[in-house]
Amino acid sequence: MTTFLWVIVPYVSLAVFVGGHIWRYRYDKFGWTTRSSQLYESRLLRLGSPLFHFGILFVVLGHIGGLLIPESATDAVGISETFYHAVAVSLGAISGVMTLTGIAILIYRRRTTGPVFSATTKNDKFMYVLLVATLVAGLSNTVLGNLIGHPHDYRLSVAPYFRSIFYFRPAVDLMTQAGIGFQIHVTLAWILFAVWPFTRLVHFFSAPLGYLTRPYIVYRSREAAVARPVRRGWEPVTAPVAPQPRRRRAQR
């Protein structure tokens, strides 16, 4: 069971995450969109959407910091664990609460605004449940752990475990030591990663940073737009390539 949860699931999920995105990008560029519903309703969206999105951006940054930077590295530059912990917990709690409030507003809006509700697909609903569950599990780890007073130092368990996956030597026992809360959060996250490429979440990867540097007006040639691989059966007429007589070495 432990091998399944902490070895097989992660690798399957990562493979699906990467492969899924490649496949979706090739197969479904047209479906790759935020599918914004702002046209229908913007009063609630104006509140909820920035809260959620900025919140989750901080959450992502926090996770990158927390999971990828080992405790030894912060120790080495002289940041004490207590200090790090205090900062991480407070920032994490703030952004977590932001994200959850945001998504609560958004889901409320989705449920109560007729047009938005009818534009919600089953796929969306499933994704929302998963996303909210993961967020709640994550935030409760942060908050509850500190309320009880014995915060689990995930930087000595979950984080090294996470890194170990990428060294292809998954440290399963580190994960089994972590609390049940962390185990739930991590499992949910793996599932979320696995469905990610098949949901609207793909728009995370279209963050338009290129906008900052490209020229304002884009010109493109029609020719480039028309060019596409020749369809089967429509190959232009070409002379068959005759087998080349082997060139004789110049002999002198």
Added chain:
Amino acid sequence: MRVMAQMAMVMNLDKCIGCHTCSVTCKQAWTNRTGVEYVWFNNVETRPGQGYPRTYEDQGRWQGGWRLTRRGRLTLRAGGRLKKLATIFSNPLLPNISDYYEPWTYDYERLLTAPTQRDTPVARPKSLLSGRDMKVQWSANWDDDLGGSPELTVNDPILKQVSEKVRLEFEKTFMFYLPRICEHCLNPSCAASCPSGAIYKRTEDGIVLVDQDRCRGWRMCVTGCPYKKVYFNHRTGKAEKCTFCYPRIEVGIPTVCAETCVGRLRYIGVVLYDADRVLDAASTPDDQDLYMAQRSVFLDPDDPGVRREAERAGIPPDWVEAAQRSPVWALISKYQVALPLHPEYRTMPMVWYIPPLSPMVDALRDSGHDAEDERALFGAIDALRIPVEYLAELFTAGDPRPVRDVLARLGGMRAYMRDVNLGAPRRPQIAEAVGLTEDEIEDMYRLLALAKYDERYVIPSAHGEMHDRAGELEELACSLDYESGPGMGGSGPFGEMSGGSQPVAVENFYALKQRQTSDVFVDPGNSRRRVNLLNWDGKGAAEDVMPPRAATDGDREEL
């Protein structure tokens, strides 16, 4: 000098009868799909009126187009790149669906299935967004023909800019129609606002398109376009806009709106311009100089120097030749009767308008004057400040002089040609008074009053692979199923119309051209190609358009 070619249009507003044929045929061809029910690539507004979407011209509110910074640099009115990215999660300047209208249908099913009953069954309006019963409160043409005036009409943003006197009297004085499509601007702010770089201007013909595969639904283009001619498809989550019917233009036939225009008031042709000077012209300090600044960007195709440069820039000779015959170039620069719509938005729009003289003519006729006498006409143009002031707000950022000159030229032509038609001696002084030669006046008259199909639409075919790969035309003739095509697929697993593009060509536009220019019914001749309203030439009964004919006994015997 960097010569580029632009497909452009001129509309003669005097001839528009406000029949909406153009809007309806355009909708049939391009936007009768779910998600774009409210989208009118072509719409016809009654002026004075609020326009579509309501009050789109109020840039104080919608912040479309460009503005000059204090240091004279051109910048997007809605804010620069960083601000765009910061507001990407919720665009504060996006019009709501209620600024357009909530699309609806009627519950016809009820009528068809109602049992025999005492009361007549009613088909209730149902929202196409939520499926619920709804109260119809607004639509694309709610204030058509000054309907709801004066309560609604006073919201016209242009009317708010003109003087008090004009505002009070507009209703007695004039009304006209303004058909609008995307302007295919030389300096498109929609493209500049797109974070993903999905909106592009084609180098060959200047048509501005949305790459459907690159659009990620950030909605900034809707805000960026001051004419509000980019729409958001609420089903697919992608932006869509007028395509200048590029699959038709590519094979040399006019756009659907122009083709079907009842008043035959649209002209399509090529204009050559100097791409290096666009930015400078768009940064002209004074709004009222923008009209002339834009004209100075256009290049005279008869000038040998320009022709040489055009050749160097790779513009094919038949395009240069088409530019010489271009009715658009003639109306803008030779006869100088066409004006740009809202040059003050600084996008360098490329659909220009001949302002209507009819308000003056009507006023003269109603007051018992001779509406074809040049003195009366010139006098009326000067005396009737009201329409002139209003037209100037539309076409020249408020400067009445160019509008006055255009109207005088139209009036002069009217008076001069009356003498010709009545066999009276010609009066060269009329031509002189409006700054044209007699020949020019007659040519202009020809172009405005008589021009046939070939003179109104001078459209060189596109060059390139399409010609070399004729074998592929079967599938390739229409580029609709490439990027920026509106996508013709069904629903994929990830929401509306996801999935790969369908390799089914929607039309074979070459066959269409052949059919449209011949007198007999030309069979599409291929069972795989469907005939629809877009490619049906009206000759013969198209199976896909008409319901099957009820089989009579005679038919059955034959079978």
